Amino acid sequence: METTLEFKNTVYHLERYPETKDNSLKAWSNAEILALNYLEDKKFSHYHIFNDRFGVWNCVLKDKPVKTVWTYASQKKAVQKNLKLNKIDIVDSSFIHPLDEYGTIDCALVKIPKSLELFELFLAKIHKASEENTEVVCCFMTKYFSTSYLKIAENYFSDIQQTKAWKKARLLILKNPKKELINEKKFINKISWKEDVLHQYYGVFSSKSVDIGTQFLLENIKITKDEVKVLDVASGNGIIARELLKLNENCEPTLVDDFNLAIASSKLNLPENKSTFICDNNLLTLKKNNFDLAVSNPPFHFEYENNIEVSLELFSQVKDCLKDNGHFVLVANKHLNYKVHLKKLFTEVTIVNSNNRFEIILCF
Numbered sequence: 001m002e003t004t005l006e007f008k009n010t011v012y013h014l015e016r017y018p019e020t021k022d023n024s025l026k027a028w029s030n031a032e033i034l035a036l037n038y039l040e041d042k043k044f045s046h047y048h049i050f051n052d053r054f055g056v057w058n059c060v061l062k063d064k065p066v067k068t069v070w071t072y073a074s075q076k077k078a079v080q081k082n083l084k085l086n087k088i089d090i091v092d093s094s095f096i097h098p099l100d101e102y103g104t105i106d107c108a109l110v111k112i113p114k115s116l117e118l119f120e121l122f123l124a125k126i127h128k129a130s131e132e133n134t135e136v137v138c139c140f141m142t143k144y145f146s147t148s149y150l151k152i153a154e155n156y157f158s159d160i161q162q163t164k165a166w167k168k169a170r171l172l173i174l175k176n177p178k179k180e181l182i183n184e185k186k187f188i189n190k191i192s193w194k195e196d197v198l199h200q201y202y203g204v205f206s207s208k209s210v211d212i213g214t215q216f217l218l219e220n221i222k223i224t225k226d227e228v229k230v231l232d233v234a235s236g237n238g239i240i241a242r243e244l245l246k247l248n249e250n251c252e253p254t255l256v257d258d259f260n261l262a263i264a265s266s267k268l269n270l271p272e273n274k275s276t277f278i279c280d281n282n283l284l285t286l287k288k289n290n291f292d293l294a295v296s297n298p299p300f301h302f303e304y305e306n307n308i309e310v311s312l313e314l315f316s317q318v319k320d321c322l323k324d325n326g327h328f329v330l331v332a333n334k335h336l337n338y339k340v341h342l343k344k345l346f347t348e349v350t351i352v353n354s355n356n357r358f359e360i361i362l363c364f
Ligand SMILES: C[S@@+](CC[C@H](N)C(=O)[O-])C[C@H]1O[C@@H](n2cnc3c(N)ncnc32)[C@H](O)[C@@H]1O
Pocket: 205, 206, 211, 214, 233, 234, 235, 236, 237, 238, 239, 240, 256, 257, 258, 259, 262, 280, 281, 282, 296, 297, 298, 299, 300, 310, 314
């Protein structure tokens, strides 16, 4: 895997976190480098950076005041890992949550996320913190771009320029924040589910309706009165834990998700006094041998990358968190063939139901 980046006569060592066996992947893209090239002759006093997945911007902009708007626990860890590898001091206060106040923005650097909604949330928050001369530098690989991103940008900024492509990457430069916005949004979607309504922030999984895989899991899930300690792995807006609480009001769900807006959403959908919310990309900080039941609709893609490595790691950690008589129920796309992997971890693995796309797997 390529881990050495030479930029303007400085050599950086940049690794991916979590690690991957796919050696074709690296910790930066031409889009991020193009944005750094653009900044070369600019004189911004400070930067707010968005979606710096593995920390290349944090490393190269080390001599400038930088605020990193982080979205994933794994992203925060990746940035910290690469700062450390490059012997750059880590300043905890430079990380801010996307829903926090940003202060005043001089230059915002955005690697355009796959989610249009998350892009909109970023731009709306940037707009709110903008001054007359604020500049927003958005970068993307051309194969992932659509005019929908442009339309969102036009809602917030009057002056929009697109640069020429360089190594299949391009920039959108946004200037002149619009004085008055037609619609101030709250960045929360409402999702109807049976008689219920769930709330979730922009960018959180399945924004229009409950995912069909999750629906299939909910049709097949059971909980007994004795199953109290429940773990919802990759919990998204918290719908699975919420349904389990309806079935057993005494249960105490713990929800874990890598995405901080997913965790923020689940806090809108579950009682805070009964639930534990953890924004993390693994289960290593959880107590071992503690849970009666673990449930999941596990992740299998991250932005534009599909892989099951992350889920397989989570499965082995679930095993450690379960009590000896505890069990794990998950829904998965049939083609992922998780049963084979789960059999290496659990004594009994059964497909308890399936339809044309999904299967429900029960593991003891
Ligand atoms: C398929 S969605 C399921 C969400 C929710 N449980 C539902 O059914 O609607 C998978 C979730 O996994 C989260 N995720 C991705 N990688 C993760 C990781 N390493 N640890 C925990 N959560 C992760 C994503 O942010 C996303 O919310």
